Amino acid sequence: MKQFIDFIPLLLFFIVYKLDPRMVDLAGHDFELGGIYSATKVLIAASVVVYGALFIRQRKLEKGQWLTLIACLLFGGLTLAFHSVTFLKWKAPVVNWLFALAFLGSHFIGDKVLVKRFMGHAMSLPEPVWLRLNMAWVVFFMFCGAANLYVAFTFEDFWVDFKVFGSLGMTVVFLIAQGIYLSRHLHDSDTPPTKPKD
Structure with missing residues (x-):
């Protein structure tokens, strides 16, 4: 559930990005709504x-949530400061690679x-299973970072769509694969050990 809470600001970002730019009145102030820069403002506000x-x-945030908030x-x-979308394109790759580094570093x-x-x-679970599972997360985050970077700078018309739905899709597929992998080992660990015959 926590993983999907993290997608709320991203979904709001996507919705505002897809709107045709227009001026809206909010408490007597005019604001532009629609397009990348207003979507970025919504992303920041929604994240906060x-x-x-x-x-x-x-009464606390997990380290990953702090990292996501600070990166946002x-x-x-x-x-917004430099009026350049290039900075935002680097957010997802950098965050994913920092997560990969954290998972990798925990081996040492x-x-x-x-x-x-x-x-x-x-x-x-047996220790070798934990180690393999942890390395799977390292590979997953490295792949997600590389995929986000490639799409952002190669398919500029689709990078926002990929940032939202591609990231969500990759996460769901990975979690299903992890569940299948774990179910094999949990089934084995639930089997009671056979007692030696007297």
Whole structure:
């Protein structure tokens, strides 16, 4: 569920981006609505509201949520300040690669890989399975970053569509594949060990 909460600002960004630019009156002030720059403003505002509400409710944000919020403020702010969409195009690749680096780094720092820290309370798996699963997340985030970068600078007319639906689609496919992989090992771990005969 948490992964999909992170998509709320992105979906709002997409909706506003697709609108034909128009001026709207809000509390006596005129605002442009529609197009990339107003969509970027909505992305920033929605991110602050969503993560602010989560912070108030949970009294904390996860590190990944902090990273996403900071990247949104940084790359979105640079996009608006310099009136250049190039900064926003780099947001998804950089965030994905930082996640990949964090998962990879957990193989060398700390006593547990990241995926075990997130899911270890819910299931028990052999250590080699945790390591393979963690590396799968590394590969997934590296691939997502590269795919976002390629589409953003090669297919400029479709990069916003891909940023929203491509990212969501890749995440859903990966989570289904992870579920299938885990179900094999959970089934094995649920099988009681056979007792030696006397």
